[in-house]
Amino acid sequence: MDGFPDQYRGEDRIVYGHWGNAVEDMNGWPLPCAKPNRTYGIDTIAKGVLTAMRFPDGKIFQSERYQLNQAGS
Numbered sequence: 001m002d003g004f005p006d007q008y009r010g011e012d013r014i015v016y017g018h019w020g021n022a023v024e025d026m027n028g029w030p031l032p033c034a035k036p037n038r039t040y041g042i043d044t045i046a047k048g049v050l051t052a053m054r055f056p057d058g059k060i061f062q063s064e065r066y067q068l069n070q071a072g073s
Contacts, residue, residue, distance in 0.1 A: 005039035015053060017043040022051075032060060 008014060022030035022044040030049050033041035040058075044051040050063040 005035055008037050008039050013038045013055060015040045015042060019043050020046050022047055
């Protein structure tokens with residue numbers, strides 16, 4: 001979909017992955033890319049952290065950070 005996620009205007013919450021658009025906090029910890037239009041990008045694995053979200057409260061669950069090997073997996 002062109003313009004996704006920024007141009008999404010639906011009523012439903014949309015959770016997606018495989019975009020690599022994690023947002024890092026001031027300590028470099030990856031967080032979901034949560035937008036005001038109810039879209040949630042939870043792809044943080046490239047930063048070494050697995051992320052899940054629970055609804056309806058939006059609670060974030062994350063693994064401890066693991067080290068990626070040189071092959072990237």
